[in-house]
Amino acid sequence: MTNQELQARVEAISMAAFHQPFRHRAIFNARLKTTGGRFHPADMNLDFNPKLFAAYPSAITDGIIKHELVHYHLYAQHRGYQHRDHDFRQLLAAVGGSRFAPPLPTTGRQYIYVCTQCGRQFVRRRRIDVRRYACGHCRGKLRLQKTVIN
Numbered sequence: 446m447t448n449q450e451l452q453a454r455v456e457a458i459s460m461a462a463f464h465q466p467f468r469h470r471a472i473f474n475a476r477l478k479t480t481g482g483r484f485h486p487a488d489m490n491l492d493f494n495p496k497l498f499a500a501y502p503s504a505i506t507d508g509i510i511k512h513e514l515v516h517y518h519l520y521a522q523h524r525g526y527q528h529r530d531h532d533f534r535q536l537l538a539a540v541g542g543s544r545f546a547p548p549l550p551t552t553g554r555q556y557i558y559v560c561t562q563c564g565r566q567f568v569r570r571r572r573i574d575v576r577r578y579a580c581g582h583c584r585g586k587l588r589l590q591k592t593v594i595n
């Protein structure tokens with residue numbers, strides 16, 4: 446998703462869920478680490494985490510966009526726009542915004558093992574000894590399929 450597509454998505458969700466236009470900027474900010482998005486009261490713009498948007502389907506990312514738009518619209522209306530505020534909780538629930546950003550997919554090296562008998566895949570952060578460990582489902586032999594570096 447590009448910045449332009451993100452902007453269009455935020456504007457569309459704003460109209461559909463809040464019946465109010467989003468008149469500011471929504472951009473991706475690669476420096477966001479654990480949060481899905483951020484609302485800046487100073488300039489009314491929104492930032493979103495590009496890694497989360499790359500990793501999750503729109504059903505999840507739309508919830509993140511709604512969450513930030515709840516901050517945005519409440520602030521514009523001089524209502525309680527912070528997480529602890531009653532207005533915030535009520536509007537978040539009404540539009541179906543997400544309460545927490547989903548965890549980021551793990552980064553670093555991952556080992557993908559496949560069971561040679563049932564075909565199930567297993568993802569591990571460490572190498573395992575395939576002579577000692579068998580498939581947890583069928584006790585079949587495991588084989589290292591590939592190593593992924595995220």
Ligand SMILES: [Zn+2]
Binds near residue numbers: 512513516528
């Ligand atoms: Zn928030």
Ligand SMILES: [Zn+2]
Binds near residue numbers: 562563584585
């Ligand atoms: Zn198996």
